[in-house]
Amino acid sequence: MLKRISRSCRPLLAIALALILALAPVSAVWARSGGRIGGGSFRSPTFSAPRSVGPRSAPVYPSYGGGFGFPLVVPFFWGGGGGLLTLLLLIGAGSFLVRSLRSAVSEDGDEGVADPPVTLAQVKVGLLASARQLQKDMNALALEADTQSPEGLSQLLQEVTLGLMRYSDYWAYGHAQAEKLPLSRAESLFYQASLQERSKFSAETLSNRNNQIQQVPQAVLKRAAAGIPDIGEYLVVTLLVAYRGNLGTLPVVKSAADLRQCLLQLASIPAERIVAIEVLWTPQLEGDTLSAEALLTEYPEMRLL
Known part of the structure; x- marks a missing residue:
């Protein structure tokens, strides 16, 4: 009985609500x-892929007896002369390249992540x-x-x-x-x-x-x-x-x-x-x-x- 009354009252409640709002x-x-x-x-x-950077020129090192730039390291290393100096140059060049690549990927630490x-x-x-x-x-x-x-x-x-x-x-x-x-x-x-x-x-x-x-x-x-x-x-x-x-x-x-x-x-x-x-x-x-x-x-x- 209560359900029937509540159902019959729904239209009246809707009309009353509309009047209140109006x-x-x-x-x-x-x-x-x-x-x-x-x-x-x-x-x-x-936030997409790391921004592209222009080509970076290879580091140029002074020549000690022949050739120029980075290629001079190879003859010294394989020729037996200046082995320790050549190894140090290789380590320095590698460290420089790693730092360069890291700076190219990110200037503030977030790019490319x-x-x-x-x-x-x-x-x-x-x-x-x-x-x-x-x-x-x-x-x-x-x-x-x-x-x-x-x-x-x-x-x-x-x-x-x-x-x-x-x-x-x-x-x-x-x-x-x-x-x-x-x-x-x-x-x-x-x-x-x-x-x-x-x-x-x-x-x-x-x-x-x-x-x-x-x-x-x-x-x-x-x-x-x-x-x-x-x-x-x-x-x-x-x-x-x-x-x-x-x-x-x-x-x-x-x-x-x-x-x-x-x-x-x-x-x-x-x-x-x-x-x-x-x-x-x-x-x-x-x-x-x-x-x-x-x-x-x-x-x-x-x-x-």
């Missing part, structure tokens, strides 16, 4: 607008909602940033970190972590972290991924923003950065000074070392902000500064 205030619907800027690829040619190390860094900043201009800056950056080239990604990283430091007076919460992993694991963990952050948005209202811009129509945004009361308290900006090698351990964020040091370290990553970047911020919609309860629920790892 009549809900716009602020509830748009409470988690989010933005995203990113680019890069873990399939970059940087089948599964090179990649560092995944994550920095989160919670700001007071009064930092309104930051939302506008992030929106403008999303529309203008070059997210397809290493140079563009480096500039994006520097502009975001610089923008955050300009609003350091509004910092309220922070978090940072970094982990060095093989490339094969780093790729999946990077995109898992990105999806986890994006899942906190009710709607991704602006994104620029590899120069592919997607944006909710401005008319919709204006209609939504018109009814949003200014009751929020916080903004959150998340930086996900994957880069080759290790540029130092990020400090545990316990103060604004620690958070600043983390941002400075990210900003110093050379363009040629950057693998991929994701910059996510919420709320993206101007006037839309997070409550303290929402921030503590969705970002429990962040510490009060």
Whole structure:
């Protein structure tokens, strides 16, 4: 009997839910607008076979009685004369060639490695909602940033970190972590972290991924923003950065000074070392902000500064 009643009530519950969503205030619907800027690829040619190098000329050694260059060693060795000197020359030449080959394969120790190390860094900043201009800056950056080239990604990283430091007076919460992993694991963990952050948005209202811009129509945004009361308290900006090698351990964020040091370290990553970047911020919609309860629920790892 109860099963029959519950089945008959399902359509009524569905209608009631639809009415609740339709009549809900716009602020509830748009409470988690989010933005995203990113680019890069873990399939970059940087991680393929070692880069080719031009032909290297053989080392030339001084002649001691005949011939020139390296061939002079053979007559001396087989002729019985200067045996010890010839052996030393052979050892020296072999050592020189080994060092040359190693430097050709890798200048930083990672090129040509089948599964090179990649560092995944994550920095989160919670700001007071009064930092309104930051939302506008992030929106403008999303529309203008070059997210397809290493140079563009480096500039994006520097502009975001610089923008955050300009609003350091509004910092309220922070978090940072970094982990060095093989490339094969780093790729999946990077995109898992990105999806986890994006899942906190009710709607991704602006994104620029590899120069592919997607944006909710401005008319919709204006209609939504018109009814949003200014009751929020916080903004959150998340930086996900994957880069080759290790540029130092990020400090545990316990103060604004620690958070600043983390941002400075990210900003110093050379363009040629950057693998991929994701910059996510919420709320993206101007006037839309997070409550303290929402921030503590969705970002429990962040510490009060």
